[in-house]
């Protein structure tokens with residue numbers, strides 16, 4: 001693991017997870033993308049197509065959001081340092097502590113270390129064939145939805161941190177419209193399938209009300 005600036009270029013632009021061509025997940029990924037490109041209303045674009053399995057639909061979106069949010073954080077990563085962000089937070093009222101299978105007791109971490117752990121943890125889940133099977137006919141585990149909820153909840157915190165602490169940088173590089181679109185897509189998706197506890201939306205409540213009408 002890189003030390004110091006945890007999000008070195010190499011870490012920041014971690015390889016995207018891709019579905020293999022010819023698999024159902026790949027087709028679904030393309031389909032989801034096509035409906036977005038067709039200018040379909042984001043709120044309609046997230047709805048489960050009539051002939052599709054909800055788990056497959058959720059799996060491709062989770063991977064897609066992971067790839068996109070990872071890139072968004074990457075664009076501000078160099079400004080998110082241990083001195084600028086000594087704790088993973090969303091303003092003074094919201095702090096997030098890290099816990100996982102190894103670190104059982106929630107731990108206070110600088111935001112960049114927290115996000116690194118978060119992205120690595122998600123990467124591990126989505127690359128685990130037992131959790132995210134890529135082949136048609138391989139059943140999803142019973143824990144699949146619970147895992148997706150946890151992944152999406154954690155990804156949401158990256159939005160919270162980036163919007164509240166680094167939005168000026170996103171504006172400076174002209175990425176505001178891009179992150180807003182990604183946020184809206186994410187928000188409509190997780191609310192459509194009730195995948196994130198609404199209390200998580202609290203730090204961005206006003207903004208969400210404004211852009212996700």
Ligand SMILES: [Zn+2]
Pocket residue numbers: 079080081084085111112161165166
């Ligand atoms: Zn930061």
